[in-house]
Amino acid sequence: MSISTALTSVKNNLTKYIVKGTGVAALGLVAYDSHIMGKLQSDVYSKSGDADACMNAYSNTDYLTSPSIVTSKLKDTVFKWETDNNVRHFVNSAIGYFKGFGTMLVESVVPFGLGLGALLGKGKWAKGSAIGLGIYAAVKIVKDVLGFGHYNDLNRKF
Numbered sequence: 001m002s003i004s005t006a007l008t009s010v011k012n013n014l015t016k017y018i019v020k021g022t023g024v025a026a027l028g029l030v031a032y033d034s035h036i037m038g039k040l041q042s043d044v045y046s047k048s049g050d051a052d053a054c055m056n057a058y059s060n061t062d063y064l065t066s067p068s069i070v071t072s073k074l075k076d077t078v079f080k081w082e083t084d085n086n087v088r089h090f091v092n093s094a095i096g097y098f099k100g101f102g103t104m105l106v107e108s109v110v111p112f113g114l115g116l117g118a119l120l121g122k123g124k125w126a127k128g129s130a131i132g133l134g135i136y137a138a139v140k141i142v143k144d145v146l147g148f149g150h151y152n153d154l155n156r157k158f
Contacts, residue, residue: 025115114133
C-alpha cells in the first residue's frame with residue numbers, strides 16, 4: 001500500500017474520523033468530570049460516616065444504666081475500637097465514589113448519549129450526534145462559561 005493510497009483513504013473517510021473523534025472526546029470529558037465528582041463525594045461521604053459513627057459511640061459512653069466499672073470500661077473499649085476502625089472508611093469511600101460518579105453521569109446524560117451516538121452510530125446517526133454535540137457545546141460555552149443568558153441573583157443590574 002503506497003502513501004498516496006493511504007492518504008486517499010484518509011481523505012475519503014475524514015468526516016467519519018472527525019465524528020468518531022468527537023464522540024471519544026465527549027465521552028472522555030464526561031468520564032473525567034464523573035471521576036472527579038466521584039473522588040470528591042467519596043471523601044465527603046466517608047468522613048461523614050466516620051464522624052457519625054464516632055459521635056454515636058461517644059454518646060454511648062456518656063451514660064450508664066447502672067453504676068458499673070466493667071460496663072464503663074467495655075463502653076470505652078468500644079469507643080476506642082470505633083475511632084480506630086478503618087474498614088468503615090474504606091467501604092464508605094467506595095460507596096461515596098460510585099454515588100458521585102453516578103450522579104455526574106446522570107447530570108451529563110445529554111453529552112454522554114450524543115457521544116455514544118457519535119462513536120457507535122453509523123452514517124446519519126453518527127453525524128447527527130456529532131452535530132448535536134457541537135450545538136450542545138456551543139450553548140454550554142455561551143451560557144455557562146461566558147455567562148450570557150444566565151440569571152444571577154447576586155450580581156443583579158437593578
